[in-house]
Structure formats: structure tokens, C-alpha cells
Amino acid sequence: MNCPNCNAPIADGAAFCGSCGMPIAQQPQQPQPNMQYQQPQMQYQQPNPQQFQQPNPQQFQQPGMDPQMQQQWQAQQPAGQYAPKGSFVDQLKANPLKIATYVGYFFIFLTSFLPGWVTAKIWGISSSEGLLVSGGGILKLWAFLFFAIAVCGILIEFGSLIPAINGVADKFKKLPYSQFYLPGLAFIIWIIASFTGEFHDLVKSSGVGYGFCMFLNIIGILLVLVRPIMAIIKKQEYWD
Numbered sequence: 001m002n003c004p005n006c007n008a009p010i011a012d013g014a015a016f017c018g019s020c021g022m023p024i025a026q027q028p029q030q031p032q033p034n035m036q037y038q039q040p041q042m043q044y045q046q047p048n049p050q051q052f053q054q055p056n057p058q059q060f061q062q063p064g065m066d067p068q069m070q071q072q073w074q075a076q077q078p079a080g081q082y083a084p085k086g087s088f089v090d091q092l093k094a095n096p097l098k099i100a101t102y103v104g105y106f107f108i109f110l111t112s113f114l115p116g117w118v119t120a121k122i123w124g125i126s127s128s129e130g131l132l133v134s135g136g137g138i139l140k141l142w143a144f145l146f147f148a149i150a151v152c153g154i155l156i157e158f159g160s161l162i163p164a165i166n167g168v169a170d171k172f173k174k175l176p177y178s179q180f181y182l183p184g185l186a187f188i189i190w191i192i193a194s195f196t197g198e199f200h201d202l203v204k205s206s207g208v209g210y211g212f213c214m215f216l217n218i219i220g221i222l223l224v225l226v227r228p229i230m231a232i233i234k235k236q237e238y239w240d
Contacts, residue, residue: 097227101157107220108186109150112143116213118199128211129202131193142193146186146217153182153224173239179228186221190214 003010008019016023092098111117115130129136131143155162159169172178193199194214202208231238 095227097230098157100223100226102154104183104220104223104226105150105153105157107216107223108146108153111213111217111220112146112150114213116211116216117193118202118208118214119211120202120205120208130213136198139193139198142189145189149182149186149189156182179231179238180225183221183224183228186224187218190217190221 001010001012002008003017003020003022003024005017005022006020008017010017010024014024111130113130113132115128115133117128117130119126119128121127131139131146133139155165156169156172159165159173162169175181194210199210199214203210228238
């Protein structure tokens with residue numbers, strides 16, 4: 001620092017100026033601020049794995065819950081979450097009417113190629129013909145359509161169990177009253193093949209009548225219709 005009187009340099013802490021002898025007033029020293037930094041203590045808590053576990057679907061299935069309300073709740077959930085996945089046997093136990101649907105499509109499949117739509121007895125010898133009779137013409141088309149209906153019906157029914165066709169089956173099931181499309185088409189073909197085709201002309205002949213396949217086919221169609229009709233009567237959803 002310098003002397004305020006003669007501007008001569010003065011050593012720090014001197015009481016008088018060495019040149020002119022003027023007393024120097026001592027300035028109070030300012031306390032230095034405490035620069036110590038205290039790091040806050042942070043405690044790490046291990047997360048509980050149970051907090052991130054997905055809820056059990058059974059938690060949402062109360063014993064007294066209406067099945068229709070439960071299906072509506074499951075339909076509102078994202079795909080692949082909380083959806084109960086049971087085996088084929090479990091699904092049959094939950095809805096035994098599915099057995100009638102499967103048996104019905106099996107009967108339609110058999111009658112598409114078995115020779116038993118008309119039977120004839122000539123000179124004591126019985127014979128039968130089916131839709132694939134030689135020279136049957138359009139009857140072969142009805143046989144192919146019955147075969148296609150049976151195969152498509154089974155694939156759609158099992159669509160939820162076969163990932164490869166799950167998307168196509170789901171789109172078909174979203175159509176209004178789609179459960180009646182295949183059996184309705186099969187019934188129309190049954191009428192055409194039985195009463196307005198070549199079989200109708202053969203039945204007019206002596207000794208010729210309708211065979212067991214004609215009746216087995218209509219039984220199969222009726223079995224397929226049992227489940228959707230019961231679903232409408234009970235006001236339930238047909239497709240699971």
C-alpha cells in the first residue's frame with residue numbers, strides 16, 4: 001500500500017510512514033468465508049421387484065362376475081395382455097357346444113367325397129353314388145364347395161390356436177353374424193345338390209332313393225348351427 005500523505009510505499013501492517021512519519025490507520029481484516037462444501041448424503045434404495053410384476057389375470061376374475069362383463073373387460077385390454085390361454089381341452093370344458101360344431105364340420109367333410117348320396121337296388125344288388133360320381137357334372141362343384149366349407153370352418157374355429165392364420169381368422173370373426181356364413185352356404189348347396197340336381201332326377205327312377213350321406217350332410221349343417229343359435233338366444237358373444 002502507499003502513504004496517503006506522500007504516496008511513499010508502506011509495508012503491510014506498518015503503523016507510521018517511513019518517509020513523512022504520518023500515522024497509518026489500520027483497516028480491519030475481513031474474515032475469509034468458509035469454503036468448506038458439505039456433500040449432501042444420498043441414500044440409494046433398492047427397488048422392490050414386486051412393484052414391477054404384472055398383475056395376475058385371476059385378480060380380475062371374481063367368482064361372482066358376470067361372464068359377459070368379463071368378456072367385455074378382456075376385449076378392452078391390449079392384445080396379448082391378461083388374455084387367458086387354455087388348452088384345447090380346457091376350451092371344450094368351458095364351452096361344450098364347440099363339440100357339436102366340430103362334429104358338424106367333420107360330417108360335412110365326409111359327405112363331400114363318400115358315395116352315399118343316392119342308393120339303388122337293381123336285381124337284388126345295392127349300389128350308391130356320391131357327388132364325385134362319374135359324369136356328375138356340376139355335382140363335383142358341390143363336392144368341392146362342401147370340402148372347402150368344412151376345411152375353412154375348422155381353420156376359423158381353431159384360428160386362435162394357430163398363429164399362422166390367427167390374423168385372417170380374427171378379421172373374419174369381426175364381420176357381422178359371421179358365424180352363419182359357412183353353415184348358411186352349406187345349407188344352400190345341400191338344397192341344390194339334393195333337390196334340383198341330377199340326384200333329383202335319379203330319385204324319380206324305380207328303386208333309387210336318397211342315401212345316408214344326404215342325411216348325414218344336413219345333420220352336420222344343423223350341428224354347426226346349434227352353437228350360434230344358442231349364443232343368440234342367451235345373448236352371448238359367439239366367438240371367444
